Amino acid sequence: MERFDKLLEKDIEGYQGEHSRLIGQAPALYRLMSRLLGDPALPRSMWKLVIAAIAYFIMPKDVIPEEIHGPKGYVDDIFLCALVADRVREATGSDEILMRNWGGDLPVVPLIQEIITSEKDLVGDEGEAILRCVGFDELVESP
Secondary structure, X not given: OOOHHHHHHHHHOOOOXXXXXXXXXXXXXXXXHHHHHOOOOOOHHHHHHHHHHHHHHHOXXXXXXXXXXXXXXXXXXXXXXXXXXXXXXXXXXXXXXXXXXXXXXXXXXXXXXXXXXXXXXXHOOOHHHHHHHHOHHHHXXXX
């Protein structure tokens, strides 16, 4: 069976449409989430969020489905990964865990910030629906 990140690479290969530069980072963001689970420095309180981001990539019917939108349908997946990565960064108080587990071709911290600040352009008014879909509020542990 082929690894999911390799399937993502095939699915977005050659995509030159809207947000193609960010969508091209989808496999690397998926790998980041997967690698974070194996990092002993990941706070236990972040496990559920990271698992939710991985699961959202795999969900056949998400808020902006690839089945309908093609590769552009990964904008919600990368948006959720960026939010989770930012929460991990906040929880650890450092960029180090993200940089250590990153394998993409763009610098990870600026990429995450770009995705988060581009929320409206990427996912329109669907940001809250994406978070509700994974139960984001319930997964975030209060201090």
